[in-house]
Amino acid sequence: MTETEAEIKARxxxxxxxxxxxxxxxxxxxxxxxxxxxxxxxxxxxxxxxxVAMRSSLDPATVLRYTEAEWRAFVLGARDGEFDLEPMPHNGGPAAQ
Known part of the structure; x- marks a missing residue:
């Protein structure tokens, strides 16, 4: 039995x-x-x-929380380069050469 969209949202x-x-x-x-x-x-x-809970050391009172599925998706995306920065002069981009 598969969940409906409403059931998934509620879960x-x-x-x-x-x-x-x-x-x-x-x-x-x-x-x-x-x-x-x-x-x-x-x-x-x-x-x-x-x-997983995540916070910034500059604002430790603000805490974001992620389910295992959300965290797994984020980590796998990061490993796959999904969040890589665009090369800019300050991080080795063309103008820095």
């Missing part, structure tokens, strides 16, 4: 609501290796059921 809303209802006050936040405590950086925390 996703329920998952989002459950995810944001989680108490994450005691989670361990992780950042990229080699970054310093005072540097601007993205931090993530692993939540139950494969979910």
């Amino acid at each position: 996703k809303e329920r998952e989002r609501d459950e995810l944001y209802a989680l108490d994450i006050s005691g989670v361990a936040w992780h950042c990229a290796p080699g970054t310093e405590e005072h540097e601007e950086r993205v931090e993530i925390a692993y939540l139950p059921a494969g979910a």
Whole structure:
């Protein structure tokens, strides 16, 4: 039995609501290796059921939460170059040469 569009939407809303209802006050936040405590950086925390929370070190009170499916899609897209920056002078683009 396949889900209808309305059932899928309702399930996703329920998952989002459950995810944001989680108490994450005691989670361990992780950042990229080699970054310093005072540097601007993205931090993530692993939540139950494969979910992930993400925040900026500049605004730790604002936390985004992603289901396992959302996080997996993001990571796979990043690995595939979906979010690569366009070459610009400041990141090795043509004018920098």
